Amino acid sequence: MWSVVLIFMAKILFIVALPTIHVVPNAITIGITEALHLECFIKSEDLSPTDSVISIGVLHSDNMNAHVFTTIASVSSFNGVRIITNSTNVHVVGSIVRNGLSSLNITWTSPLRENAGLYKCEVNEINELGKPITYDDTGSVAVNELTIDAVFSEIIKLKNRLEQINLNCVTSHEIEITEINRLKQNISVLVNQTSLLKDICETELVHVQDLESQNKLQLTSVENSVQSLTLKQDEMHGKWNASKNEYFISSERFSDKVYLLSRESVFFYPTFAQSLCALHGGYLVEVNTQAEFDFLKQFIRTYGSHFEHVYTGGTDENHEGVWLYRHSQTPVVPFWAPGEPNNDNKNFDENCEEFHKDLQWSMNDLQCSFPNSTVSGFICEVPV
Ligand SMILES: [Ca+2]
Ligand SMILES: [Ca+2]
Ligand SMILES: [Ca+2]
Secondary structure (H helix, E strand, O other), rough: OHHHHHHHHHHHHHHOOOOOEEEOOOOOEEEOEEEEEEEEEEEEEEOOOOEEEEEEEEEEEOOOOOOOEEEEEEEEOOOEEEEEOOOOOOOEEEEEOOOOOOEEEEEEEEOOHHHOOEEEEEEEEEEEOOOOOEEEEEEEEEEOOOOOOHHHHHHHHHHHHHHHHHHHHHHHHHHHHHHHHHHHHHHHHHHHHHHHHHHHHHHHHHHHHHHHHHHHHHHHHHHHHHHHHHHHHHHHHHHHHHHHHHEEEEEOOEEOOOEEEEEOOEEEEEEHHHHHHHOOOOOEOOOOHHHHHHHHHHHHHHHOOOEEEEEEOOOOOOOOOOOOOOOOEOOOOOOOOOOOOOOOOOOOOOOOOEHHHOOOOOEEEOOOOOOOOOOOOEEEEEOO
């Protein structure tokens, strides 16, 4: 009795700090109580400034009256948390804090009968003299015996909880259905878009096929036109050749040329002859070399012996005495017969070059227009 009074007095006079133990709940129902929490703590501000906490321990006694305690867990500034009990349903955390809250917390999940009883929280301190001091606080856990009412009460709680779980599940399910519906709607939109795209693609395909058909038709039309033009060209070419063969005798190829000798004696005028030659891709002959001259004389002897005059492209009509070829405007190469050109005519200038039969088909200058001649021809030179 006196010791209790002394401690109480010391607490008031010397600010002795006692630890605090909280046990929640104070009574457990085996099989129903989900967890038992025990907290043992002391605040540094409650200590004497010269004291310091070195460890906290939680002890347990099965017997409320015998007070035979065994340590089940501790925490110290040296070793940290230690769990001494063999219980497997226990979880312990704790720490020693010099300038703050030092604590040791123990939780039992689904506590058993052996977890009930008396608990003591011991705080070991060192005072200003270096002397260890221990203070403690105690708490108890009772056991509520299971009754039919308690079982029914628990069943009702479980039923309510199950309904809540079901409700959560339904809600979750509804959320899933909502999500599924949203996905279905998205899929439907996608399907519609895909269908729309398919329609567009099909329309485009038909359009492309139409264009392709039109292109084929146009190509066929162009091909037919080309074929028709080719036929016309062949026809024209045939006519052109027929015309050429009708009017001219064609030589063999000489160098890169052929020569066309007029078959009959016709009205000769240089520009008329030049245009007939141009119609067949050439011009009035221009005698450039001795070989060409010799070739042409032989050609005339063979096919033009009925002529007395065969005109060439040489002329001095623009400047008397200056002989140029009409087409190339290059100087006439002189293959004149002796004494020619002499411009020797009483009525006309002799301004056109000709092969002259009486001069062994050497060159002479002769009048250019010979309207009534029946013995005059001309030669075209055609590059090939
Ligand atoms: Ca020539
Ligand atoms: Ca002349
Ligand atoms: Ca002459």
